[in-house]
Amino acid sequence: xxxxxxxxxxxxxxxxxxxxxxxxxxxxxxxxxxxxxxxxxxxxxxxxxxxxxxxxxxxxxxxxxxxxxxxxxxxxxxxxxxxxxxxxxxxxxxxxxxxxxxxxxxxxxxxxxxxxxxxxxxxxxxxxxxxxxxxxxxxxxxxxxxxxxxxxxxxxxxxxxxxxxxxxxxxxxxxxxxxxxxxxxxxxxxxxxxxxxxxxxxxxxxxxxxxxxxxxxxxxxxxxxxxxxxxxxxxxxxxxxxxxxxxxxxxxxxxxxxxxxxxxxxxxxxxxxxxxxxxxxxxxxxxxxxxxxxxxxxxxxxxxxxxxxxxxxxxxxxxxxxxxxxxxxxxxxxxxxxxxxxxxxxxxxxxxxxxxxxxxxxxxxxxxxxxxxxxxxxxxxxxxxxxxxxxxxxxxxxxxxxxxxxxxxxxxxxxxxxxxxxxxxxxxxxxxxxxxxxxxxxxxxxxxxxxxxxxxxxxxxxxxxxxxxxxxxxxxxxxxxxxxxxxxxxxxxxxxxxxxxxxxxxxxxxxxxxxxxxxx
Amino acid sequence: xxxxxxxxxxxxxxxxxxxxxxxxxxxxxxxxxxxxxxxxxxxxxxxxxxxxxxxxxxxxxxxxxxxxxxxxxxxxxxxxxxxxxxxxxxxxxxxxxxxxxxxxxxxxxxxxxxxxxxxxxxxxxxxxxxxxxxxxxxxxxxxxxxxxxxxxxxxxxxxxxxxxxxxxxxxxxxxxxxxxxxxxxxxxxxxxxxxxxxxxxxxxxxxxxxxxxxxxxxxxxxxxxxxxxxxxxxxxxxxxxxxxxxxxxxxxxxxxxxxxxxxxxxxxxxxxxxxxxxxxxxxxxxxxxxxxxxxxxxxxxxxxxxxxxxxxxxxxxxxxxxxxxxxxxxxxxxxxxxxxxxxxxxxxxxxxxxxxxxxxxxxxxxxxxxxxxxxxxxxxxxxxxxxxxxxxxxxxxxxxxxxxxxxxxxxx
Numbered sequence: 032x033x034x035x036x037x038x039x040x041x042x043x044x045x046x047x048x049x050x051x052x053x054x055x056x057x058x059x060x061x062x063x064x065x066x067x068x069x070x071x072x073x074x075x076x077x078x079x080x081x082x083x084x085x086x087x088x089x090x091x092x093x094x095x096x097x098x099x100x101x102x103x104x105x106x107x108x109x110x111x112x113x114x115x116x117x118x119x120x121x122x123x124x125x126x127x128x129x130x131x132x133x134x135x136x137x138x139x140x141x142x143x144x145x146x147x148x149x150x151x152x153x154x155x156x157x158x159x160x161x162x163x164x165x166x167x168x169x170x171x172x173x174x175x176x177x178x179x180x181x182x183x184x185x186x187x188x189x190x191x192x193x194x195x196x197x198x199x200x201x202x203x204x205x206x207x208x209x210x211x212x213x214x215x216x217x218x219x220x221x222x223x224x225x226x227x228x229x230x231x232x233x234x235x236x237x238x239x240x241x242x243x244x245x246x247x248x249x250x251x252x253x254x255x256x257x258x259x260x261x262x263x264x265x266x267x268x269x270x271x272x273x274x275x276x277x278x279x280x281x282x283x284x285x286x287x288x289x290x291x292x293x294x295x296x297x298x299x300x301x302x303x304x305x306x307x308x309x310x311x312x313x314x315x316x317x318x319x320x321x322x323x324x325x326x327x328x329x330x331x332x333x334x335x336x337x338x339x340x341x342x343x344x345x346x347x348x349x350x351x352x353x354x355x356x357x358x359x360x361x362x363x364x365x366x367x368x369x370x371x372x373x374x375x376x377x378x379x380x381x382x383x384x385x386x387x388x389x390x391x392x393x394x395x396x397x398x399x400x401x402x403x404x405x406x407x408x409x410x411x412x413x414x415x416x417x418x419x420x421x422x423x424x425x426x427x428x429x430x431x432x433x434x435x436x437x438x439x440x441x442x443x444x445x446x447x448x449x450x451x452x453x454x455x456x457x458x459x460x461x462x463x464x465x466x467x468x469x470x471x472x473x474x475x476x477x478x479x480x481x482x483x484x485x486x487x488x489x490x491x492x493x494x495x496x497x498x499x500x501x502x503x504x505x506x507x508x509x510x511x512x513x514x515x516x517x518x519x520x521x522x523x524x525x526x527x528x529x530x531x532x533x534x535x536x537x538x539x540x541x542x543x544x545x546x547x548x549x550x551x
Numbered sequence: 552x553x554x555x556x557x558x559x560x561x562x563x564x565x566x567x568x569x570x571x572x573x574x575x576x577x578x579x580x581x582x583x584x585x586x587x588x589x590x591x592x593x594x595x596x597x598x599x600x601x602x603x604x605x606x607x608x609x610x611x612x613x614x615x616x617x618x619x620x621x622x623x624x625x626x627x628x629x630x631x632x633x634x635x636x637x638x639x640x641x642x643x644x645x646x647x648x649x650x651x652x653x654x655x656x657x658x659x660x661x662x663x664x665x666x667x668x669x670x671x672x673x674x675x676x677x678x679x680x681x682x683x684x685x686x687x688x689x690x691x692x693x694x695x696x697x698x699x700x701x702x703x704x705x706x707x708x709x710x711x712x713x714x715x716x717x718x719x720x721x722x723x724x725x726x727x728x729x730x731x732x733x734x735x736x737x738x739x740x741x742x743x744x745x746x747x748x749x750x751x752x753x754x755x756x757x758x759x760x761x762x763x764x765x766x767x768x769x770x771x772x773x774x775x776x777x778x779x780x781x782x783x784x785x786x787x788x789x790x791x792x793x794x795x796x797x798x799x800x801x802x803x804x805x806x807x808x809x810x811x812x813x814x815x816x817x818x819x820x821x822x823x824x825x826x827x828x829x830x831x832x833x834x835x836x837x838x839x840x841x842x843x844x845x846x847x848x849x850x851x852x853x854x855x856x857x858x859x860x861x862x863x864x865x866x867x868x869x870x871x872x873x874x875x876x877x878x879x880x881x882x883x884x885x886x887x888x889x890x891x892x893x894x895x896x897x898x899x900x901x902x903x904x905x906x907x908x909x910x911x912x913x914x915x916x917x918x919x920x921x922x923x924x925x926x927x928x929x930x931x932x933x934x935x936x937x938x939x940x941x942x943x944x945x946x947x948x949x950x951x952x953x954x955x956x957x958x959x960x961x962x963x
Contacts, residue, residue: 311867311885318865329865439698480699480793483665487701498665498704510892517896518885522856522863529893530591530857533933535791537663540892540934 038063039398040229042217044204044244045236046070047077048180048383049359049375051187052406053234054196056387059409060395060402064196065228066188067219069203069240071464073184076238077380078467079307079339081261081295082180082288083272084108084116085381088123088148088173089279090357091140092133097358098144104382105176107407108183111384115182119287121175122156123276125168128323133277134169141173148173162268162325175272177288180380181467186411193412207233207247207372214248214371232394235374239304239342248369252362252376253345255355259296260309262317262516263335265475268292268325275324282320289443290474294321294328301340309336309515332520334475335512344376359386361393370397439488440481442474450488460489460496462505477509479528483536499538506532507540554578554816555957557836557846559823559873560860561587563939564924565852566806567637567946568953570644573813575954580816580844582823582836586795587803588854588925592939593791594765594798595661596652596673598638599626600936609670611657613940623929625941628905629948637947638940642673649805650675650773662762664701664791666708670936675798677776679762679788684709689716690758691790692750694723699730699793700764719753730766734797737768737775747782754783765789766797769804823873834919847960848919848953851876851909852946855900855925869899874920876901876909879928892934900928906952907945919956921949 039062043054046068054066068074087101109116125134141148149172156170157163188198202221207214214233219226235244235252245252267287275283281298297313314336321328344360359378365371373394378386388404395402439447449469453459462478462485465471471485472478482505483498490496510525517525532538556572558565561583569581599613602620610616614635617626626634642652658670660681668681689709691702702718709716724746725736740746754761761783768775772789779787791798807817821838828834834849853860853873861878862870867885869878880899901922903909908916923945925932932938 311883314885315866483701483704483793484698486665487703490701490703490707494707494710496704496707498708499667502665507892514893515885517893518863518865518867522884522896523859525893526855526857526896527591529897529933530588531794534597534669534936534938535591535593535663535794535796536665537667537669538665539667 039231039400040065041232041234041394042067042228042230043234043236044217045238045240046072046184046188046198046200047075047236047238048073048184048187048380049077049238049378049386050234050236051184051191052383052387053236053375053390054191054198055187056384056391056404056406057232057234057394058191058194058196059405060391060400062232064191066191066196066198067202067204067217067228068198068200071200071467072188072198073181073467075240076339076341077180077184079337080180080259080341080380081284081286081293082177083284083286083381084176084178085379086121086146086173086175087144088121088137088141088146088171088175089274091144091146092136093279093354094357095140095144097356098140098146100358100385101379101381102144102146102174104385105174107384108178108381109176111407111411112183112186115179115186117177117288119175119177119271121173121272121274122151122160123171123173123274124153124156124163124324125170125276126164126323127166127168129275129277131168134171137171137276141171146173160269160271160273162327163273164324164326169276171276177272177286178380179470183380185468190412204244204247209248209369209372212368212370214369230371231398232371232373234390234394235372238376239340241342241374241376243304245364245374248364248372250364250367250369250372250374252374254376255343255345256301256304257341257343258299258301258306258338259341260313260317260336260338261293261295262314262321262333263337263512264292264294264328265332265334266290266292268331273324282317283324285321285325289470291334294325297338304340304342306340307338309338311515314515332475333516334477334521334524336515337512342376358382359389361390363393363397365397439484440469440471440474442476442481443470445469445471445481447488450485454489454492460493462486462489462501463508466505472505472509476524477513477528478505479524479531482506482532498536500543502532502536503538503540506538553833553845553847554580555846556580556848556850556953557582557834557844558850558852560852560854560858560924561589561803561807561817561819562852562854562858562924562942563587563589563592563802564942564946564949565850566803566810567641567943568850568852568921568923568950569810569815570806571640571947571950572953573810573815575950577954577957580818580846581810582818582821582838584822584859585820588858589799589803590795592799592802593661593796594675594678594789595671596638596641596654596939596943597669597936598658598672598940600658600670601934609658613658613672621929625907625927625930625945628903628907629944633948633951634940634944637944638673640947641943645802645805648809649802662705662708662790664704664793666705672940677773677787677789679790681712683786683788684714684760687714687760688757689714689760689762690754691716691718691762692764693718693720694728694733694764695720697723697728697733697764700790701793702764705762705790715757717755721750721753730764730792730795730797731800733764733766734769734772737766737772738770740775743775743778744782747779751783759785761785761787762790763787764792766792769797769801772797772801826874848921848956850921850923850946850949850953851901851926852923852942852949853926855927856896857925860926861900863896871901871926874911876911876920876922877913878902894931894934897931897933898929901926902928907949908952919953919960921952923949
């Protein structure tokens with residue numbers, strides 16, 4: 032303890048679902064928490080996945096315990112933050128290519144994991160989902176859902192702030208002081224300069240970047256980084272998340288989210304956690320496989336492709352031929368002489384809360400503290416809405432308030448009041464950060480029209496705002512994903528966007544604006 | 552029903568070609584699937600603002616800079632002299648049928664809706680240039696609730712240039728707040744004096760230039776702005792909005808009226824379903840209602856990928872959509888490197904000779920087909936800021952080349 036009788040200080044490194052979940056857990060147990068994130072909240076793996084709130088059915092056969100954990104946590108998340116969850120439901124369909132014996136194992140696995148599962152009439156399923164293959168042999172309905180991951184992460188962070196914690200985004204950890212076998216403090220650098228944060232506990236929740244953080248104290252983290260690429264189709268091609276009924280593997284799922292559908296994912300082991308480039312061959316691989324599940328996949332408008340890096344942790348002495356566990360792992364580096372330093376890795380956004388609970392228990396035990404976990408039963412303080420998230424929800428609000436012209440982003444129906452709230456009350460002043468919080472620029476036009484409208488709202492409050500830099504960065508980042516799918520109507524859309532940004536708005540693409548093309 | 556020429560597309564280049572051929576006394580038909588890219592084009596003539604895709608330096612003398620462009624660039628193909636002829640012809644013609652456009656001796660800077668500078672060579676009277684705002688005190692007028700004019704960005708950028716400015720909100724003259732609805736309401740307004748007198752009350756007295764969004768009427772915008780200047784007692788200039796662009800639509804409308812008045816058949820909303828031609832023979836096309844049209848020469852001004860004149864398939868290969876003409880592309884278009892933006896997509900298009908004549912299936916040059924504007928390969932309107940200039944120059948050159956062909960053909 033830094034001072035007798037005072038609350039313990041914890042620094043959490045990483046602002047994804049894991050880090051924000053840990054920050055909330057420790058805050059509720061009485062810690063004074065500072066969370067340090069080097070980008071924006073949820074800008075890494077937490078936003079670069081297919082957006083599912085898992086029922087656990089996907090793991091019911093391969094890892095029944097993990098499947099059961101997903102199901103429990105999925106209900107808790109939907110209960111704590113219904114406005115970020117859409118109860119889409121999920122389907123598992125057996126196609127002629129899928130191993131026929133798996134369907135029975137799947138049913139049994141779901142039952143063992145207490146995942147409500149129901150076998151459906153394949154004809155009824157094909158009638159309800161006209162876009163999917165006409166060769167469905169068996170079909171199962173499970174309570175999968177989708178989650179607005181950025182909004183979830185921000186709700187967790189807002190809760191921490193309200194309870195007195197500190198959230199530092201765009202801050203990089205440069206050093207961690209240890210002495211006498213204990214962590215002492217963490218040095219960070221941000222826009223406001225350098226600062227040193229005293230810490231009794233330091234949590235490494237940096238996801239795919241965990242190994243780099245562990246190196247700061249001379250430790251290692253044995254990670255396997257799996258890059259997964261996803262292709263985004265315009266419109267909701269399916270009404271539920273549709274999975275192939277086979278052992279979990281690559282490109283076997285399509286998920287409706289917001290106004291779009293995500294098909295994924297490829298799977299490739301990479302060395303660098305920043306590898307988010309999607310190669311043209313991966314696009315063709317995704318399209319080829321999508322055609323089995325969604326026969327007309329190539330004729331739909333695909334407007335973006337992107338990739339995320341999923342960190343799986345290799346526990347000590349894990350057999351090299353066995354797939355790495357999906358469940359999270361915790362390392363107490365006190366065992367190696369650095370007391371107070373913990374690494375948490377693996378798991379998923381669905382289980383972020385139970386992961387944090389597990390870690391909080393370890394931390395309290397190491398400090399000899401009695402502080403039970405209350406995250407599952409304590410409501411999130413930042414809740415704005417009691418109803419489930421619905422894609423048309425924003426339109427309902429606009430209609431109710433009779434502000435018919437309020438949407439600044441028609442594609443995602445984002446209204447002006449929400450943008451102004453972020454700018455005026457939450458000090459958000461970059462288009463990218465607004466995009467993650469409000470979904471501006473996510474829809475079919477990929478920010479063509481809303482970018483400058485939203486920029487004008489920022490400029491109203493920030494006279495130093497640089498429209499060329501911010502619009503340029505916003506647009507080229509949007510472009511980075513859509514150049515991978517620039518065929519058919521999407522090629523036209525990309526050029527229209529170019530006409531608006533460069534010919535009409537006059538944005539010049541200088542070297543500091545253009546994203547590097549990380550083609551390797 | 553045979554005509555001398557058929558033009559495919561109501562792009563600026565197609566409208567120019569049709570007008571020029573009509574002027575030369577030829578019978579012309581123009582087919583267009585719908586609105587052309589003039590709906591995205593702001594006022595004036597962008598001839599050449601930047602000489603290379605990555606160049607951050609503005610070009611000062613665009614005509615002289617033509618010789619620095621790549622040899623394949625459409626300006627280089629038609630040559631500097633023809634480009635000069637085309638532009639002078641264009642400003643004379645457009646001054647008669649629409650509004651006066653001034654060709655300056657060097658590029659000026661117009662102000663964009665984001666407050667940024669865009670180099671421009673030909674300017675119209677009420678188009679806001681940086682020069683006119685220098686050392687002035689500027690009030691930017693926004694119609695309350697009109698979303699497509701991000702005026703605060705203009706104020707922020709003017710502030711950085713030490714030009715004092717502010718945004719004021721005034722009541723819109725129409726119930727609906729889209730660009731076109733606002734423009735229509737100015738066309739219909741009975742008492743312009745009273746309207747601008749009311750706006751005058753909201754304008755701070757230190758103001759000496761007023762900026763309006765470019766929605767100040769479709770058919771009588773000059774009268775509207777002149778009235779505003781008289782009532783407010785200071786220059787009243789227009790800044791472009793987000794698309795659709797009213798100045799571009801005014802120009803398209805003026806062109807189409809002019810063509811119709813001169814007896815040209817303009818088929819709007821018509822698409823070409825198939826075509827047939829032998830080398831150097833007359834060309835036959837069918838529209839979607841299976842009506843047949845024949846012509847001795849064809850100008851393809853179909854607007855490139857942007858307007859559907861070119862299509863990219865899911866393997867990244869570009870195709871010309873009306874005749875299946877041979878195309879050029881620097882790399883597969885599904886693997887565009889983002890650090891050069893969409894350069895490969897822009898520069899892909901139909902390959903032609905210096906007379907803008909294409910080939911098909913690798914065979915010999917087709918003598919009576921001419922390709923113009925965004926459908927041509929080897930130029931990048933967004934990076935060069937050259938769209939109207941290239942469209943006018945290639946449209947005019949196509950008409951002159953078609954004229955030469957028709958003359959020889961008819962005599963022979």
